[in-house]
Amino acid sequence: MDIREKTQIALALLFPAAPVTEVPVVAEGPPPPRDAGVVIQDFPRCGSHLDVLCRPDQVVAVAQIMDTEGFFLESIAGVDWLEKQQLEVLYDYNRLGGEHCRVMVRTLVPRTEPVVPTISAVFPAANWHERETFDFYGVHFQDHPNLIRILLPEDADFHPLLKDFMP
């Protein structure tokens, strides 16, 4: 049983009674809404094996599962879906050596009050990545050790990568 099935089963425990559905591919515009769950993707096409959509409060649980499975956190990216008034935080997990499996975990938070729990306790790598996502998108990571700006000057009062930002 290779690592992909093992991870997929471990992650599926988080989403009770969520059948693994094929996501309708949309050529235009933001991705269609779908309920939380694990979807298998074809790696050559989009570069990741599993696509996990979960609620913000499940982020730490997913991180712990990834930690036990021996993954490492590659990067955290923020996405600003302006039309749907939603901010999306996207975690990339990958395996260091051994059998190859890349997992993409996504959570959607309302744009007005974007709050996501921090996973820097599980992965210290997340400390800087979360500070950067806060710096660019204003996503507030709860009980992060020191959530201050990392790339912009400390006294900057804007979040540059939001779609409606123009200096």
Added chain:
Amino acid sequence: MDQVVLTNIIYVTIFLIGALLFGFGPIIIVKLLSPSSHTRQSAGRADQLIECGMEPIGSAWIRFGIIYYLYALIFLAFDVDVLFLFPVAVAYNSPGLGFRDFFEILIFVTILSLAIVYAWRKGVFIWERKTYRHQ
């Protein structure tokens, strides 16, 4: 005050003036040649301490470890040691200096190098990696 003493005094005073000029000369020249009022400023920080362009945080007047003081002591011991060896060096090839004097100097130097042995025992030369407990 016969001739020889006078010339010696003249030599010493010339040497003294030369040393003073050598010491205060650059300060005077700089005062004359450097721009009198101000240098070109963009943020008025000409006299800020050099710390890679950043504002120094806090002051460096702290209670340093004792280990650096011991290094200074070892240097001092050998500095004085060299001071006493100067006259020996001057008189080194005069016929009166026999093997007995050479051994005396050797004993003198070894006694002073006991300072190193003392410091060695105290662990001054061990630079192990430390771990810190953060409050």
Added chain:
Amino acid sequence: MGTENVPSSIVQFAQLDKLLNLGRANSLWPMTFGLACCAIEMMCTGGSRFDISRFGAEVFRPSPRQSDVMIVAGTINKKLEMAVKTLYDQMPEPKWVIAMGNCAISGGPFKVKENYNVVEGADKLFPVDVYIPGCPPRPEALLEGIMTLEEKITGKRRWPRVHAG
């Protein structure tokens, strides 16, 4: 002459200043101030192939107190602005500035309408003496920039000017 806007000193020499400028022009001590890609070209100029020491400028001083020319090699952004100004102030007179690369001249590839973080040009912060275009400029261009600065300091060009074509 590069030093006319420097406040005058107590003692003025006509001929001696010419001699001093000749000495200054041929021993420019640049400050290691590599910010980004142009820093690598500056290191290549310091290497043995392009050999900046033929112009007496190979002593890269880390501290501003001992350097004559600040080669701004790279992009200045808003977080670094105060540090760059501090370094400029801490340099003793006579001091010169070479803006190396498009970023130091005018913000270069980052002078766009979405620019929220890059200072568009070093001359917004302090007077710049020589501009070297290029992204990054070739080591020969940096050498030409140093020759131009020497010409600006001493008033005459010692090296033959090579005309393209």
Added chain:
Amino acid sequence: MTVPISLRHDETFVLNLGPQHPATHGVLRVILTLDGEYVVKAEPVLGYVHRMHEKLAEGGTFAQFMPNTARMDYLHALAFNHGWALVVEKAAGIEVPERAEYIRVITVELNRIASHLLWWAAFLLDLGGFTPLLYAFDDREKIIDLLERVTGSRLTYCYMRFGGVYNDIDDEFIAGTRAFIKRLRSRMPRFYHDLVTHNIILIKRIKDIGFITPEQCRRYGATGPVARGSGISYDIRKNEPYSVYPEFDFEVPVFDECDSMARYMVRMHEMEQSLRIIEQALDKLPDGPVMGKAPKVLKPEAGYYYSAVETARGSLGYRLICDGGKNPYKLKLRSPTFSNLSLFGEVAEGMLLADALAFMGSLDLVIPEIDR
């Protein structure tokens, strides 16, 4: 490990290893809390050369972002070009002819050697040796001349296009590359290993300094020579083969001493492996077109795309999100040095200041790649 020491407030002082410092290879600032010579706490501060690459990506079309990729990690610019070309070709489904793939691999590996040579020169400059810089730059200039013939620029290459490469390589380039391979192989044992690697001063300075355990590598996400120096055999060219890398046989040098000397040896052996790859690629170089068929204006399908490429410093990831328009909707660049540096604070604690700088040199930092 000695018993932990707790220091009173007035026994430590704060020092700025600031933006303008010869050892930080650019504008990285580290706030060091020092107890005499010992580093109590090291906290890197970034952002002094943040140049808004991700905002520029959203503003321009796909092709307009190619020059930006070279200005992030200018030492291994071709790998950044390669990563960007791969992710957009994946998204838009563009085919790349066989010869272009081989040319891409040859130029990327040449650029990797040039990057390792410059790291080697700068690292020894940190440790106080100036002569190695002259040897390394002498060889590096040979590579830059070769790449300049083909790509047209010396440092910030914009050589790859979606569907191939911009310029075909001619026989003189191939002859020059073979001559370079012979030259570097003959110089490597004498100028690089005898002069420096077996030098007692270097061994004393970087052996048993800067221990990074494999667990730390995994928790901080360190990849590339930093991870391979700690016994983790993770090289994207082997683990997630892309382009034509599966057709070459080369080993991935892995050392498990976890100290700076191990990372140093990994990079020296990687230079040798890159020479082997280039040699095999030159032997198997097929004929054919260099540029595939690619539409003028790219409108890839909406979706999430990711491609990872092995640069000289680690795994570089492009997280591209398209919404069907002609501009990338969102591009996140996973820069390897960003994660490699994040473990500096934890590993440098308790080190001597000189060792902490030698350790930072062994991490091979390029600051615009961290700040993006």
